[in-house]
Amino acid sequence: MSTIGLIGSGLIGSTVARLAVAAGHDAVLSNRRGPETLSGLVAELGSKARAAASAEAHRPGTSSW
Numbered sequence: 001m002s003t004i005g006l007i008g009s010g011l012i013g014s015t016v017a018r019l020a021v022a023a024g025h026d027a028v029l030s031n032r033r034g035p036e037t038l039s040g041l042v043a044e045l046g047s048k049a050r051a052a053a054s055a056e057a058h059r060p061g062t063s064s065w
Contacts, residue, residue, distance in 0.1 A: 029042065034053070
């Protein structure tokens with residue numbers, strides 16, 4: 001499966017991340033406050049999700065939304 005990078009993890013971003021993980025994709029989440037603020041969401045999503053800086057979520061080879 002592919003990796004989906006999400007810049008923004010509010011209501012829409014977190015919903016897309018949940019759907020992506022449920023479909024078997026890896027999700028890289030970012031927000032303006034920094035990856036450490038996403039620990040709760042990442043824990044909820046499980047091993048297929050991780051938090052990163054925006055630049056990493058938008059790197060080549062990642063489908064960014």
